[in-house]
Amino acid sequence: MQKPPSTVPTPPRWAYLLTAVYSLVWLAAWASWLWVPWERMWLVALQTITFACALPVASGWLLWCWRGANPSRVNRFLSATGAYVLLWQLALFSAGHLAWSAAASLLGRLGTVGLFLIGLSWTIWAIDRAGQRRELARRLAHAEQRPLEAMPTHDAGADAAARTSDPLDPQAWYYGRHNAKLNQSITALGAYSIAFVLIVLFFSQLGGCRDLYEMPAGGGQQQQLAQTVKVQKIIKKKFVVNPFSAISFKVPPIDEVKLQLTEITEHAYTVGYGAGAGAGFAGGSKQGKVRFIRLEYAGGDWDQDFGIGADVNMLVEYGVRTSQKVAERTESRTIAQLKSFPAEKSPPMVYLTGQRNISLSDSEIKVLREYLLEKHGMIFGDNGGSGHFHNQFLGMMRRVLPNVRPTRIPLDDTIHRIPYQLPFLPYVAPHGGKDALGWRVDGRLVCYYHPGDIGDAWTDDHSGVAPEVYEACYQLGTNIIFYAHTEYSKWLASRKRNK
Amino acid sequence: MAGIPKTQQVSQVERGSVDRSGWSRQPDCRRQPTSRRRTWSWRLAGLTCLLMLLNGGGAVAERLDELPLDRWKELREVERYQLNIAEKYYREKNWKVALAEYEKFLTLYERSVGAPYGQLKWSLCQVQLRKLNTAIKEGFQSVIDYWPESPEAIAAAYYIGQSYKDMGEVRKAKTAYQAVLDEHPQHLAAALAAVDFVDLTMIDDDIKKRLELWKLLTFEMPRTRESQRACETASRSLAAYDFEFAAFDEGVAALATTYSEPQLPTQVVSVVRAPLGRLVADDKRRLQGEKLADQTAAWLQAQAPAAGTTDEAKQAARQHGYLVADVRTAAREAEQVAETYEQILSKLGNDDETLGRYAAWLRSNSQFAEARRQYARFTDAIEGQRLIGDSFRQEQNYDAAISAYQANLARDVENGARWHEQIAATYRSAKKYNEAIAVYEQLLKSDPQQTEKWLWATATTYRDAGKYKEAIGYYRQCNNFPNNYSEMAACHRAMKDYQEAIILYGQIVGGAPNSAAWAMLQIGHTQEQAGNKELAIKAFQQVCKSYPKASYASQAHAHLQNKYKITVTLGGGTDK
Structure with missing residues (x-):
């Protein structure tokens, strides 16, 4: 045919x-x-x-x-x-x-x-x-x-x-x-x-x-957020004091204090670090944004809840709570890619989560060590669901920083106080215990490890945890991101001075 | 004063809880009659004298966080009362209340002799509440600033170092510890600081500083009841280091600071074994190990007690021989070990302990036949036969083991239950469950005093044999709830009788709070096995919701996410 x-x-x-x-x-x-x-x-x-x-x-x-x-x-x-x-x-x-x-x-x-x-x-x-x-x-x-x-x-x-x-x-x-x-x-x-x-x-x-990380330009104070206070009623107090008491007693001049706080306290400062205008960080740039970068690694499920879920919510919450510019979406980078960021334009913090193995080569370990110590970075580790991951993470850090021991981070540490004062450590499930661990180098936390799946509390359904717990999880996430960026900003400033 | 809010200062006044005589009007403690007060004072004085005698006349408190008795005496009655309340809560580990009570003490009795102590304990409560920065800045530092001459200032200096160490601030911790060591080298705080400092040198492998600290603790630090342990550990560590690096005499000298002559050889051998094992395991340093073994053996020979014919002298000589054998064992010198034991036996005669040690070493080298030959030489034939049976079991020669135990059964009729138990255990090891059950049933009849034990053993044997119904029958007769219920539930699950298992787990949830989280998790798994997906999910969520702090909540949470892709697990908690 x-x-x-x-x-x-x-x-x-x-x-x-x-x-x-x-x-x-x-x-x-x-x-x-x-x-x-x-x-x-x-x-x-x-x-x-x-x-x-x-x-x-x-x-x-x-x-x-x-x-x-x-x-x-x-x-x-x-x-x-x-x-x-x-x-x-x-x-x-x-x-x-x-x-x-x-x-x-x-x-x-x-x-x-x-x-x-x-x-x-x-x-x-x-x-x-x-x-x-x-x-x-x-x-x-x-x-x-x-x-x-x-x-x-x-x-x-x-x-x-x-x-x-x-x-x-x-x-x-x-x-x-x-x-x-x-x-x-x-x-x-x-x-x-x-x-x-x-x-x-x-x-x-x-x-x-050409991969660069630039923080948002601006400034602010590294201070605790003011608590909201509303005095509803002023009660005039009377004191009866026995002048013959054997107790050394000094009546405080409380009557001289005029309690006139009748309005809710407002933020009196900007969340940031440095002297610039607007919420941001000294050493940042106009086009800079706070980004949430997840670390890719072999052996496990680095991409647990990755995408539009937990990380984005946290990033958005961070932007709303601090008024700083944040990226539209979250990202991920391999450990090898982390090496490609130049020294003063590298991410102040990377997020690492999962629930299975963490298999890193010696060169990847070296890249991480260089990132933490020479590029002033920070790892935010989150146990995504098993006691096994807890051991894997600790093992990884033992290889990355053999001369640094993990310690329990106190509740009154800067990272737990600024900008939000956390009265307790929130968690979704105690996969790796109930204590946040920290690896400290020269007084700076280079790694913060959360043992209880904080990422699950950031998801849309908050894993069904109580509102005060997921709110505390957002606050903790905000504190950690802010801490990493503030420390990075301080480091940039000190390098600038030294130059 | 730092750390004391003003609101706290007025609180006592507001409540009108302080009267003219200074007695606190606490709800649980009314004003005491004078006679009772006097009695209490006498008791305190008596206790003080007793403790002073026990301490060799010294009135200094041995622990850093305790107030010395002579300073307790200096406190006024009201101060003592308030401080006792705070101490009570501190001992009960009710840190928040203790903190408030110490704060109250400081507010009320700022000029008291006990004020620095109160401030120190307030800071220690902050440490327990995981507020280390507050403890350092507002607590320990305040003690040093306001009461620099007080004994608590030295303790506070040490605690600052410890808090920094716990926070991971290694450099600051080292500085703080070094300050304590420089300024108060003879104080207990210096001993504790040195111990912590040694730990810090492990992080950066600063062997020079570590050796310096070990020597300080071993040779220079005064040994008190509290510092003794730190000094002893340091002397052992120093000796182990010296032994490993060919300084045998220095090692012995370090141990001699802690142990007197009769204990010294035993301690030398106990310390030398680890470095000796490491040296001989390393091909490059094997010769060094052999030299150390020879040196130790020679030193032990020199320390050997004089020969004698009395039982005590013979026993002492045997003990010495065992030490030599231990050294040779650690050095993996098999021929010399055997030779040493043979020498002991030939010189000092047959002895069950020597034979037992010799045979145990032979067993550890898989020379079972030779070991049994030694057991056969036992004076205590029953014990020898038992050990023969045990060696057969170790070799998995179960028939021979049973024969050995049966021989004992004939010899030692009074302890029949003991030998029957061994026989039954051997049958179980051989997986001859029917024979084992027969023996246990016989024991149930013949030894009613241990019925519970035999019931459990019978049930477990039935379970191992896969006879779950019979196992459940015996478990039901046991009284060790909830263990028997969990085993019964496991048997029901093995029989695919899931509803029964769930009922039993439910009873554990209701009746055993400590096992409730585990049992609830098991309900989830059982529902899953039964194919009830929704009920399983509910059970797992219940674990997360009801027991958020338990590790089982972690398992349930992960299971819900991984198996069912359910993110709403209803858990969540805080470390409060």
Whole structure:
């Protein structure tokens, strides 16, 4: 049966030109998305438009190449590859902006695997094609010299004479005499895999170099929030004192005190640190925001309740309670990525939770140590659900800071007092006991460990705990974030002075 | 004064609870008649004398958080009364009330001799309430600032260091401890500071400072009843360090500061064993270990008691021989261990203790046949036979073990129950449950005085045999609630009779408050096994809600989240 003629024309010349221009714009948008740390509305809008244009561009080329008048197999697969890259990045960008962190993470991994396989297919095709061309050229040359011997017979002496050192030629001497094609394929696979890994590493490192954390600019006082007081009634007190009493007694001049507090006390200061205007921190920047970064680690469930649940609620609560600028969404970083933050632009605090194993390599341990000690960071650990995690966390910290012992953090410690005075330590379930533990270096808490799943109290349903408990959990979270940022701000100020 | 709110100062006046004579009018303590007061004073004086005699005439309080008796005497009656109330709550660990009572004491009797003590105890209450910063800044420091000459000021200086240590402020703690050591080197506070300081040197592995502190505690610190333990520990640690680094004589000298001549060899061996074990286990330092073993053995030989023919002299010589054998055992010198025991036996004659030790060492080296040969030489044949039986059990040769116990049964008819129990236990180890049950049933008849024990053993054996109905029957006859109920419930669960199990767990919840959280959790698991998902969820949530402080709440919370993906677990609590 004859195939009906295609209704789709071949792509016009302007399409090639437009696609080339679009490719350049797309690359610029992609680079800015990956490596520019600050978020401006106009930049996000430009990125969104550019990535969204991928849909018509990819669709057009797929249509031309698959349903066009003169479709070739190479063009088909070339267009499919281009469309894959464009649509994959569009999906990643969308998931990131919709704060679907788990989906973004999954898309990132699956997409990379897909890209690897597509690249591998193209590599094999190219090598095979190049090999065929060389074989054909060799035969033609041989036929010109001795036409009768150009028959496809296997002559070892002739093969040996034809051996080269060209890696695209299966007859290259280092592929051996037997299974030369197989050896060439294995070599190609190995070389391609190494090159792919190196490229991925290069891009991830390049991206990390530009990862910055900037605190919101401003100032404030590191003080306890004033308690709300409302005096309802003033009672005139009378005292009967026996002047002959054997007790040394001094009547306080209480009558001189005029209690006139008839209104609820209001905040008389700004929550922050430094002399700047507005709630924020000295050493911050205008575009800076308080961000909530969760630490990714191997072996367990680092992403427990990650996404729109607990972390975001805490971040929003922090913003409302302190009037400081906060990020729109929460983030996660691997320990390796933590290394990429420069010294004075690294996150003051990272959050680590889970209920299973924590498996860290020696290099990751080193990165964490450097983050805590040299970059003045802080880990906020939260036991997400087991006694096992408690031991895992303590074991991890023993490796990170072998010369620091965990101690129970007193209730009147700065971290439990400012901005909220906590009369008790709240918890959802006592997975790791009932005491908050702290690792202190030079008087500063470099790690705060909450034993009882504080993150669950931050979720929308607050895990059903009593209001005073989840309110205290928000207050504790606020205190910890504030403590980390204040200490970081102090450190920045001292470094500035020393310079 | 720091730490004393003014409202507290007026509170006593407001309530009119202080009268002319200074007696507090507490609801539980009315004014006492003069005669009773006098009696009480006499009793106190008598107690003071007794304690002074016990302390060798010294009137200094031995503990840092206790007021010396001579200063108790200096207090006025009213002051003593108030302080006693505070002390009572302090002893009862009711820290909040004790804190308030000390504060009241300080408000009322600011100029009292006991005021620094009251302030110190107020601070210690703050420490217990986990307000260490308040304790340091408003408590201990106030003692030092307002009463610098008082004995409590020294204690406060030490407690500042301890509080810093507990907070993880290592540098500040070290500074505080060093100040105590420099300013009051002979005081008990210095001994305690040195002990804590040693612990801090472990963190940064400052061996030089640690050695300095151990030497201070061992050789220079006066030994009192309270400091004795710290000094003893330090001397042992110093000796262990010296032994490990080839300074045997120094190690012995350190121990000699604590132990007198008859105890010294035993203590030297007890301390030398650990470093000796470490040295011989390390291939690089094995020679050093062997040298240490030889040195210790030679020293023990030099310390050996003079030979004699009396039983006491022989016993002393044997004990000495055991020490040599212990050293050789620690050095893993098997030939010399055997040789030492053989020498003891040949020189001092057969003795059950020596044979027993020898055989125990042989058993630890899996030389069971040789061990049994030694047991067979026992003068006390019944005990020897028991040990033979035990060695067969260790070897898992159960038939031979039973034969050995049965031989004892024939010899020692009076203690038949003991041997029957051993036989039954051996049958259980061999998983011959029917035979074991038969023996237990026989014991139930023949030994009614221990019925409870045999009922439990029979029930447990039935359970192990998988005969749950019979096990439940026997558990029901036991009186050790709630253990028997939990076992019965476990048997019902094994029989898939979940409702019965839930009823039994419910009875534990109602009748045993200490096991209620566990039982409620088990109800959840049982409902889950029975396929009642909703009831299981309710039970787990009940654990979280009713027992939020129990570790079972943690398990229930995690189970609800992981298995049922339920976040509303209804738990939550505080550390109050």
